[in-house]
Amino acid sequence: MILPGFPDAAPLEGLIGGVLIGLAAALMLLGAGRIAGVSGIAARAFGLAQSSLPRGAAFAFLIGLPLGAALVGALGEGGASAFVAPLPLALAGLLVGIGTRLGSGCTSGHGVCGMSRLSQRSLVAVATFMATGFATVAVMNALGIEVLP
Amino acid sequence: MSREPIIALVSGTIFGAGLAIGGMTDPARVRGFLDLFGAWDPTLAFVMGGAVLVMALAWAVQRRMAHPLFAAGFSLPDRRDITPRLVGGAALFGVGWGIAGLCPGPGFAALAIAPIPALIFLAAMLAGMLIVRLLEGE
Structure with missing residues (x-):
């Protein structure tokens, strides 16, 4: 389709x-x-x-x-x-590990389980990580930082 | 013996299959979704939409259940407070998600597709979790 x-x-x-x-x-x-x-x-x-x-x-x-x-x-x-190169991959993993502990969840817990329950904490978390995710890719593209092969 | 590990294994397997079919084990596709101001790929929105729709029905069923089918009681988060920790943590997670196009679920699922990149990502993720634990002195 x-x-x-x-x-x-x-x-x-x-x-x-x-x-x-x-x-x-x-x-x-x-x-x-x-x-x-x-x-x-x-x-x-x-x-x-x-x-x-x-x-x-x-x-x-x-x-x-x-x-x-x-x-x-x-x-x-x-x-x-296609996976990003080892160095940005490790940096990203570190941020994901720290961020998900501090933020009490990720795309599955907050995104799938929390949003469907209309949890306010999850709605705020999803809006936040979507915003910084969009911003991260936009900034990397603007600076010409290519991480994918 | 508790049936919890069996439920968890079946759930994890269906979850991993869903991630792979939906293209979420391909970081290029996830970064395509996050490239809102470029060549935007809306596939992830369909994945999230399908999952949230099914789970919304599950929550409606859950509210009518006294206890889960195979466990004594529900163990669900009940916090409602919006804290700087929640927002800051989610913000950091989003940056990592944007750089790699991977979050924890696809990171584990990718072990079956590209074990070396998946291991690098997961090792760093667990190190990040350990850092939080050590700093908080739990």
């Missing part, structure tokens, strides 16, 4: 992927009574945050993420991907 005006967009794949992510988060909520927030689950798995979530369950969730991506790859779905 092609979106008029956006030849590179994949709206149908995006919607299907999004519905799957929503179902996964719904399973955590209705099955286990928990938020599928990846940064919090990662911090819990590696002993970097207090949580009532058992560490085994935290690791099980994290192992599932590449497992699901591998299954999609094995079925021949999910296209190519």
Whole structure:
């Protein structure tokens, strides 16, 4: 499916992927009574945050993420991907780690789980990280900083 | 034995599949979405829209449940205060997200696609989380 005006967009794949992510988060909520927030689950798995979530369950969730991506790859779905160079990648990882701990969540916890619940903290967090995300790419482009191959 | 690890594994697997199908394991696509003033790629908005729609229904169901299907009770965040820490943290996260086109979920999912870049990103992310923990002296 092609979106008029956006030849590179994949709206149908995006919607299907999004519905799957929503179902996964719904399973955590209705099955286990928990938020599928990846940064919090990662911090819990590696002993970097207090949580009532058992560490085994935290690791099980994290192992599932590449497992699901591998299954999609094995079925021949999910296209190519390009990753930024090691140095900006490490800097970005550091900022993501610090930011998600201070900000109590990321795109999954605040974005998927919090926004759908109309949590005010999540709405503020999403508006903030979207704004700085847009600004970061705009500034990098304006300065001619290319990080993708 | 608790059924929580099994639920978590199934949820994580569906989550990872959704990220891959939606193109979120491709940093170029995520940065395309964040390139609002350039060659904007709206795909991420469809991913987020689909996920939020399903979860909005799940929250409506949750409000009618006394307890989760396979656990004794709900363990959900209940804070409502908007703090400088929340806003500052989200701001820093957004900068990192913009630089790499990766957030934590796709970072883990990418282990199946490009293990070396994913490991670099995840190691740095965990180091960042450790820094916060050490500075706060928890």
